């Protein structure tokens with residue numbers, strides 16, 4: 001996918017990763033539709049990248065429909081909106097479970113369903129999902145978040161197979177910790193060290209332009225996913241030690 005003649009919807013564009021993705025896509029010459037909720041941040045960013053913006057809550061059906069309508073005909077979608085939650089699963093309020101799954105899993109699936117038919121018809125498109133290493137390994141204290149991101153990775157993998165030959169590509173990035181304002185009260189973890197959001201954005205753009213199906217960042221974290229699959233007991237010991 002060449003970004004210089006592409007239109008791109010970025011959800012979560014007012015956040016740390018989405019903002020950097022917007023700046024990189026604009027530098028490539030893409031036309032942007034920026035989604036978020038914070039009007040001031042969105043308006044400033046839209047000014048800087050000469051894009052359009054849309055405020056909506058993606059945990060609601062109306063918000064998802066509004067995003068799809070604003071982004072009608074886009075070539076690329078980067079699903080970056082997301083929230084986290086950290087703590088003991090038994091203490092997570094039902095409303096927090098529902099809000100997290102609604103934003104991190106249901107919204108990207110529903111929005112993709114609404115935008116896909118036009119991409120398939122044109123024989124051109126790219127859908128990129130910002131997942132998480134938590135979805136590939138499971139992380140203590142983030143069970144619901146891990147489940148939502150694992151679901152999103154599974155959705156992306158299945159969709160990629162389903163869309164083979166249509167001209168629509170699907171890619172994911174699964175970062176470890178990223179230095180953004182991602183709100184996870186109480187979260188304390190020594191490893192992995194947070195990477196800068198502009199590194200994540202560079203990898204997102206590389207995935208879209210180079211049709212790279214799956215990216216893990218930093219790359220060494222891929223070892224964690226492999227060890228978990230090949231030697232689960234050893235993985236659990238290590239994960240407990242470094243949690």
Ligand SMILES: NC(=O)c1ccc[n+]([C@@H]2O[C@H](COP(=O)([O-])OP(=O)(O)OC[C@H]3O[C@@H](n4cnc5c(N)ncnc54)[C@H](OP(=O)(O)O)[C@@H]3O)[C@@H](O)[C@H]2O)c1
Pocket residue numbers: 011012013014015016017018035036037038039056057058059079080081082083084103130131132133174175176177178179180181182183
């Ligand atoms: N930061 C990390 O350590 C990390 C690691 C791995 C994966 N990720 C994933 O990366 C993605 C981006 O995270 P980030 O670090 O950039 O976090 P962030 O700075 O907190 O940005 C989150 C974005 O999601 C938007 N958002 C939150 N609730 C929303 C809602 N109900 N409806 C619509 N939009 C909503 C926010 O909009 P407003 O601010 O305008 O409300 C913001 O644009 C997320 O999917 C996250 O799971 C993050």
